[in-house]
Amino acid sequence: MKHLQLNNGMQFSWHHTNLEVVHIGLYIKAGTIDEYHYPPGIAHFIEHMVFKGTNKFSFQELSEKIDALGGELNAYTTKTYTCYTIKTLKRFEAEAIELLEEMVFHATFPPEEIEKERQVILEEIKMIEDDDEERAFEQFESELFKGTVFSTPILGTAESVNAITRNMLQSFYYQFYQANNMILSYVGTNEQQIKKIFQQIDCSHSVTHHDKEFKVNHVNIEHHKESMEQAHVILAHEGIGYLDEQSAVYEIINNFYGGSMTSFLFRKLRESLGLCYALYSSVDAYKEGGVLYTYFATDAKNITRCLEEINKIHNELAQGINMQLLTKTQHYLVTNLYMNLDYDGSIMEHMGKSLMLYNKIYEIEALEQKIMNVTLDEVNNALKLFEKAYASYRIY
Known part of the structure; x- marks a missing residue:
């Protein structure tokens, strides 16, 4: 590249x-x-x-x-x-x-x-x-x-x-x-x-970009919609921007929290309790800041039960994880990194986005090192985010 x-x-x-x-x-x-x-x-x-x-x-x-x-x-x-x-x-x-x-x-x-x-x-x-x-x-x-x-x-x-x-x-x-x-x-x-x-393309002027204000409002919103088969619930914890040195830490947290089939959310709400079919966590990161989302869809009568279980997971994660889980997650992410770039279209996308976000192309070895260099202390300190209040939205 x-x-x-x-x-x-x-x-x-x-x-x-x-x-x-x-x-x-x-x-x-x-x-x-x-x-x-x-x-x-x-x-x-x-x-x-x-x-x-x-x-x-x-x-x-x-x-x-x-x-x-x-x-x-x-x-x-x-x-x-x-x-x-x-x-x-x-x-x-x-x-x-x-x-x-x-x-x-x-x-x-x-x-x-x-x-x-x-x-x-x-x-x-x-x-x-x-x-x-x-x-x-x-x-x-x-x-x-x-x-x-x-x-x-x-x-x-x-x-x-x-x-x-x-x-x-x-x-x-x-x-x-x-x-x-x-x-x-x-x-x-x-x-x-x-x-x-x-x-050969000429520029008529230089484009400049200014930093934008980023803030997460702690709102709690409820909407009712007739004839819905399922309720949709979203939670939002404030995260960090993609230029932050801790960005790989949040990628790791997202994976074991709700980003895989062995994640805390999936195992508890779907596999153990059968409350949800669709649920996941995701990270949206911008230059100025970011958000860790939690999403699930369930029968309206199960909303309270799901939130209670999610809060238990938050409390558990806020106490920290062990080295075994961290290593497992790192290996999972590194494997997926190589697998995702085993296709020319993904390589094209990786180069374009890497230049756009970081003004350089991240070689795959550097990305692997970034993930593997994350320490247990860094993850456990970042997990304190689950002690903080979150914004929420529900429609049912």
């Missing part, structure tokens, strides 16, 4: 493969948290619009050229970045790269396509509203992070999406879709050609 910075400021990483399939990812450091003076959902709206026409191609021409590649061209938006990916045969990668460059840097935002896509996004929002788990997290985070840019739903709301104009789309696009605000990650055989294409 190698990388360099092109003359226009774009970060370029590459990894050689002997396979016929190539993977290309273009990461733009612009997501929901950058929407400040724009209606919520505009970053996601732009992700849709780059597929809807460019200087060279109409929407129909662009669609036909994408289909002709016979591969996969996808995109997604997060709170902190937007990503466009291509997976295709190396015999088609020249055309694929030219299409990606044309779409990302020369989108035209045709008015008629904006209105069509606005309706598509409104339908996407309705789909989220029908997904009780996703909707629960969205509603919870709107209050959990209230007063900060982290509270905004990625898709926006029906009201905010309807307020987005073509001028707004072009303004956000011009502000953030600059080469010096991007990372190009490539796994293939012709990195020189890729480099040549993208280093």
Whole structure:
């Protein structure tokens, strides 16, 4: 895995493969948290619009050229970045790269396509509203992070999406879709050609990012919804940012707490008591801070029992774990680390995200060392977080 910075400021990483399939990812450091003076959902709206026409191609021409590649061209938006990916045969990668460059840097935002896509996004929002788990997290985070840019739903709301104009789309696009605000990650055989294409792109201005305020509000929210088969409950403990030296500690805690089939949550609530089918913990880490989530779905009459058992687990973990459990968890995470990078698409994603988050590519050996260097004292000190009150959300 190698990388360099092109003359226009774009970060370029590459990894050689002997396979016929190539993977290309273009990461733009612009997501929901950058929407400040724009209606919520505009970053996601732009992700849709780059597929809807460019200087060279109409929407129909662009669609036909994408289909002709016979591969996969996808995109997604997060709170902190937007990503466009291509997976295709190396015999088609020249055309694929030219299409990606044309779409990302020369989108035209045709008015008629904006209105069509606005309706598509409104339908996407309705789909989220029908997904009780996703909707629960969205509603919870709107209050959990209230007063900060982290509270905004990625898709926006029906009201905010309807307020987005073509001028707004072009303004956000011009502000953030600059080469010096991007990372190009490539796994293939012709990195020189890729480099040549993208280093010719000019920057009209330098993109700067400012630290955002991050805070976790200690809210306790209850919602009632008719005709629900299950209650959905989320708990949130304040965590740490991904740049914190203790980030690997929280990764370890998350795994033995609720991140695997032998975790405390899984063994107690599902295997022992049979109270839940869906339950897990997860860590969301940003530059400015993070959250350790606990999620479970159960019959509404079991909510209190589940919370009682979870609180017992919290109390037990706050007393600390032993070296045997720590070593087992470290080995589990290291094995998964190597297994996850046993695929070119994952290598492409790893390089792109590593450069975006840390401004360097973490070699797999360094990540292994980071996990194995975590001490029992570090874990047990961090487990004191379970002594603190948590925010909660429930819908039933």
